[in-house]
Amino acid sequence: MSKISIREAINQTLREEMTRDERVVVMGEDVANRESGGVYGITAGLADEFGELRVIDTPITESAIIGAAGGAALTGLRPVAELMFIDFLGVCLDQLMNQIAKFRYMFGGRATTPVTIRTMIGAGAGTGPQHSAILYPLLVAIPGIKVVAPSNAYDAKGLLAQAIRDDDPVVFCEHKAIYTEECEVPDESYTIPFGQARTVCEGTDVTVVAFSRMVLLAGQAANALAAEGISVEVIDPRTLSPLDDEAILASIRKTGRVVVVDESNPYCSMASEVSSIVVEKGFDYLDAPIRKVTAPHTPVPASPVLEKEYVPSVAEIESAIREVAAY
Amino acid sequence: MNYSLETLYEAYRTMKLIREFEERMRAEYQRGKLPGFIHMYRNQEAIAVGACMHLGNEDYIASTHRGHGHCIAKGCDIEDMLLELACKQEGICKGKGGSMHIADMSKGMLGANAIVGGGPPIAAGAALTARTLGNGKVSMAFIGDGASDQGTVAESLNLAFVLQLPMIFMYENNHYAEFTRNPKPDGRIAERAGAYGMPAVTVDGSDFFAVYEAVGEAVQRGREGGGPSAIEAVASRYYGHFEGDAQQYRDGEELESSRRSYDPLTKFLADDRCSDLDSSKIKQIDDDIQDLLNAGVERALSAADPTPDQLYKDVYVSYRGESA
Structure with a gap:
């Protein structure tokens, strides 16, 4: 290693x-x-x-x-x-x-x-x-x-x-x-099969499905909220196509609550896709509405100030998690 | 250049097979037996044949929407093609490609292509394979005069020159980009290719011998590591853009006269180099072609359609790790 x-x-x-x-x-x-x-x-x-x-x-x-x-x-x-x-x-x-x-x-x-x-x-x-x-x-x-x-x-x-x-x-x-x-x-070569999500951290109250860099932010949010007594499970699908529906649904069966975090624009996004899967196949597990945390329906601005506003933040993710946890 | 009788008969047979294959397809299309669009190659047969006679199964071509001639010249099986045009389960693409996507990897035929200008980057990739493996194989992209204006063609010309790929840009200038007369003078397309740094010539695309000799040089150059070449073969489109296009945008006299003067089969048989061909042998070839087509069409039209489960097959080798 x-x-x-x-x-x-x-x-x-x-x-x-x-x-x-x-x-x-x-x-x-x-x-x-x-x-x-x-x-x-x-x-x-x-x-x-x-x-x-x-x-x-x-x-x-x-x-x-x-x-x-x-x-x-x-x-x-x-x-x-x-x-x-x-x-x-x-x-x-x-x-x-x-x-x-x-x-x-x-x-x-x-x-x-x-x-x-x-x-x-x-x-x-x-x-x-x-x-x-x-x-x-x-x-x-x-x-x-x-x-x-x-x-x-x-x-x-x-x-x-x-x-x-x-x-x-x-x-x-x-x-x-x-x-x-x-x-x-590991120093040696290995492969990871496609279509297998990774559970970043286990939790029992809210599932967060996050993609790419957002996995890191979701992890930070999960750590911060542990101090507030909210137990967050973060799922990183790792591959977007194929997507590991089963892992996402299995987690939600346990938590009943889900936040999807994606840096892409909101419409026809991974966030909307995951939401659709959850509603179609996991409706009975849900105890709260799904929350999506995504970039807005705008291009990415160059200004660091506006770009910061554009990209979902740890605070936004925390807020969404608190919201569904309290529902 | 001397031509053996064997070469001449082969050239005649393949050009005639393309001609008759398409006339038969046209008839079946008009009878409502074939779905979709079909694009006729008539009067361009000398280009496909003159070019592909220099290529083996491990040389590659990327074709166009007007691709039947290229497929036949590259050795695709006639019955498998007929089955595909009828979109049947046993077709060369299992009925999922149709006329505009006929392909056969075992013959180095990388697909007809329904995107104008879609093929040259793919052919450049095949040439890259040949260059990487150092196996002396070459790759050829067929490109219409319409496609010659596409950015993909410009990008491929540049890539092929920069990487010195063993590639031939085989332009077929039939003067019409769909329904619109191409305003470029003959030879301009080759000039453009030449401007990228590669040898480029313009030939009479209705003259088998002219095409054969120009392509021969280009293929040899590619095999010997001399990089890409371009050939503009000037031709005339006999039928419309697709079957059913009555070409009302063309002057009737110009159309009729070009149909006659650009017929590669008439020109071929009238050429001195063909004076030793035996007319009874030519008739035998013609009869054999009719037999082949009759049997193939009968089989194609009575063959089974794809079963509904085929819709879901062959999107991936394996999507979720299931065995292929």
Whole structure:
């Protein structure tokens, strides 16, 4: 075990998977850059170790990056393509939504597209409206792709290894504001199966389902409320598609109360999806209305003051938990 | 360049098979036997055949919505295609793709594509596989004159040049982007590709020999590590954008004259290089094609539709860890 950050865990996993399987290639903007290894240094050192045939710097052309990653996956490689910020999804969505996601289905099950798309999500760095969104609900809505969003280094390592070894297309969402979060991570390689939530902390009064960076905030809220005598259970689904409905429902069966916390915009979001699942399949367990804590229906502002207002806070989460606990 | 009789018969057979396959599909479509849209390839047969005769099963192509000719030239099974056009369970895509998504990975056929300009990035990816594995294979994207204006094509040209991918941009300029006459002069599309730094030529797309020779050079360049190439094959669209489009936007005389002057089969048989072809052998080929189509159409139209459970199959290899 070593205490490493999410950033280091991702770098380590890329290195391990490239060593394990020579079909794995890394491609994207600046990924082979020897000085930086990308904007946040995630791919640092890979080009030196594996060479420029397997760590491929591309032009700033997202349709070509994502489409070529799909075509390479279709023909025998296991590419890990970097879509630098998920906001750039707008540039290349066709290649993901109409091509990669549909290959297997529209070709009658005779095509396999083992591509991983790593992408940065989230606000908190002052990067403004076109570099800070979450957007993964758009992808969760598309059949044929899987969507993953780790909240700690241990999960990042195991889920990324699974994504790269997975035979389906996976979008791996990395929240840029938690890259430096550290935890104990095994030195050896391991995978975490998709569709299995993690119980972050156990509790009996209120269930909080939180995604990506919001898991950290939910954990802080749970700690703070323990002092007030409210016992909070935090569930991190870890994978958004497939989503572990069972774990969420099992927790609510125990607590009867739920708060869903998601940094994406509120409509057609993970928060609304979880709420829908709970109402449809867990209505009888509920002792209080569901509360959603999300970003508002606005773009992400650049102003640090407004951005702080935009992102759900620990205080908002605490307040929502208190509200449903008291209902 | 010398052509063996075997090459000439193969070229004739494949062009004629495409022609007759489509005429038969057109008839069945008009009888209401095929769902959806179909897009006819007539008079562009020399391009698919002249190009794909240089490719093996481990070379790749990405096709277009007007893809039947490419599929046949790349070796897709005729009966499996007919079954797919009829959207039957035993179709090449189990009835879920239809005319615009015929694909066969075992033949290096990465799919017809219903998104105009959707194919070139995928073909670039296949070329990236070939480059990474260093196996001497090449990848080809078919691109219409309409698609040539798409950003995906520009991005792919650039990527292919920057990474020196073994890729051929095979443009088919049939002068019409759906219902709209493409205003670019012939050769402009190749010029654009050439501006990215790669060799680019313009050829008569109704001349099998011209296409075959230009593609031959491009494929060799790709196999030898010489990077991408572009070829603009100038053609004429015989039928409308899709079957049912009466082309009222086209001048009748221009249409009729281009239909005659751009017929690749007439041109092929009239070429001196084909003077040694035996007319009885040509007739035998024609008869065999009719037999193949008759049997295939009969089977396709009487075959079983997909069962309802197929709706849910093949979205993922495995979504929740269940075995595939």
